[in-house]
Amino acid sequence: MSFETWLGRSETSTDLITAAPLAALSATLDRPALRPPDGAPLPPLWHWLYFLPLYRQSEVGPDGHARRGEFLPPVPLPRRMWAGSELEFHHPLCVGDKVTRVSTIAAIDEKTGRSGPLVFIKVRHELRRNGEPALALAETHDIVYREAARPGAVAALPAAAPDSAAWERKVVPDAVLLFRYSALTFNGHRIHYDRSYVTEVEGYPGLVVHGPLLATLLIDLLREHRPEASVVRFAFRASSPLFDIHPFFVCGKPASDGKTVRLWAKDHRGGLAMEATAVVA
Numbered sequence: 001m002s003f004e005t006w007l008g009r010s011e012t013s014t015d016l017i018t019a020a021p022l023a024a025l026s027a028t029l030d031r032p033a034l035r036p037p038d039g040a041p042l043p044p045l046w047h048w049l050y051f052l053p054l055y056r057q058s059e060v061g062p063d064g065h066a067r068r069g070e071f072l073p074p075v076p077l078p079r080r081m082w083a084g085s086e087l088e089f090h091h092p093l094c095v096g097d098k099v100t101r102v103s104t105i106a107a108i109d110e111k112t113g114r115s116g117p118l119v120f121i122k123v124r125h126e127l128r129r130n131g132e133p134a135l136a137l138a139e140t141h142d143i144v145y146r147e148a149a150r151p152g153a154v155a156a157l158p159a160a161a162p163d164s165a166a167w168e169r170k171v172v173p174d175a176v177l178l179f180r181y182s183a184l185t186f187n188g189h190r191i192h193y194d195r196s197y198v199t200e201v202e203g204y205p206g207l208v209v210h211g212p213l214l215a216t217l218l219i220d221l222l223r224e225h226r227p228e229a230s231v232v233r234f235a236f237r238a239s240s241p242l243f244d245i246h247p248f249f250v251c252g253k254p255a256s257d258g259k260t261v262r263l264w265a266k267d268h269r270g271g272l273a274m275e276a277t278a279v280v281a
Contacts, residue, residue: 003110003119004108006072006073007105007107008104009071009104010102010104012103013100013103015050015051015098015099016096016097017042017050017097017099018095022042022049022095023036025049025216028180028181040094040095041092041093042092042093043219043220043223044089044231045215046216047099048212051101052185052186053066053187053188055067060188063078063080063202064191072121072123073105075121077117077118077145078201079145079147079148079202080145080189081146081238082141082210083142083144083211084142084236084238085234085236087138087140087233087234088232088233089136089137089231089232090138091132091134091135091137093137094129098131099127100128100129101127102125103125104124104126105121106123108121114156116147118144119145120142120143120145121142121143121145122141122142123140124141125137125138126138148202149202157271158240158267158271159240159271160270160271160272161272162264162272164253165251166252166253167224167225167252168249168251168252169221169249170248171217171248172247173243173244173247174244175193175207178209182210187210191204191207191208192207192209195207204243205243209242209248214242214265217250218236218252218263219234219263219278221252222278225252226261226280229281230281231278231280232279232280232281233278234277234278234279235276236275236277237274237276238273238274239272240271240272241273247268248265248266248267250265251264260277260278261278261280262276263276
C-alpha cells in the first residue's frame with residue numbers, strides 16, 4: 001500500500017495552557033499537586049498534556065487509538081509505538097498562554113526488519129503562543145508500526161545500557177501510574193491499561209510503560225540534579241519496551257562541556273530501553 005498522498009498533510013489546533021493538568025502530572029510523579037499561577041513556565045515535555053486526541057467514542061479503533069485514515073495514514077500493521085522525538089525549545093510555554101500547533105506529516109518510510117514489515121512516520125509539530133510569529137517549540141515525532149508478535153516468538157534481548165551513570169533513580173511502575181498518565185494525555189492505547197489485550201492480542205508480557213512518560217522521567221531526573229538548567233534541545237529514542245512487571249531505572253551523566261547531558265533508561269537486568277541527549281543553557 002502506498003501512503004504518498006499523506007505526505008505534507010497538515011492540521012492546525014489550538015489549546016489554552018491551564019494549571020490543573022500540571023498539578024495532576026506533578027502528583028502522578030509523586031510531587032506536590034500545586035497549581036502554578038499564570039505566567040509560570042511549563043517544564044520541558046509537559047506540553048504533551050495539551051492538544052489531546054479528542055476523537056469520538058465511535059471513532060475508536062481496536063487498539064484504542066483513533067481509527068486510521070484521517071490525519072495519519074491507514075497503516076494496516078497492528079502495533080503502534082512512539083519511537084522517539086527531537087525537540088527544540090525556543091521560548092517557554094506558560095500558564096495562561098493560548099497556543100497554536102501546526103502538525104505536518106514530514107516523512108513516511110516503509111522497511112522490512114527482523115520482525116517483518118515496518119512503517120515509520122515522521123510528524124513535525126510547530127507551536128506558537130499568543131499569536132506570535134516566532135516558534136516557541138518545534139518537535140519531530142517518530143511513530144513506528146509493525147506486525148503483531150508471532151506465536152512462540154522470543155523477543156530479542158536489548159543491548160546493554162551504559163554502566164557509568166552519575167545519577168540514577170529506581171522507578172517501580174504499576175497499573176495505576178500507567179492509567180493516570182494515559183488519562184492525563186487522553187491516551188486510549190490499550191497496551192498501557194488493558195492487561196488482557198496487551199498480553200493476549202499484542203503478545204507483550206505486561207502493561208507497556210509509555211514512551212513519553214519514560215522521556216518525561218528522564219527530564220525529571222535532569223531537573224532534580226540540575227534545577228537551574230534550561231533545556232534548549234532534547235532528543236530521545238526508544239529501543240526496547242518496559243513493562244509494569246519489573247522496576248526500571250532512569251540514569252544520567254553530564255558531559256564535561258557543561259551543556260550536554262546523556263540520559264538513558266534501563267530495565268531490571270540492565271538492558272537499554274531508551275537513550276536521550278539534552279542540551280542545556
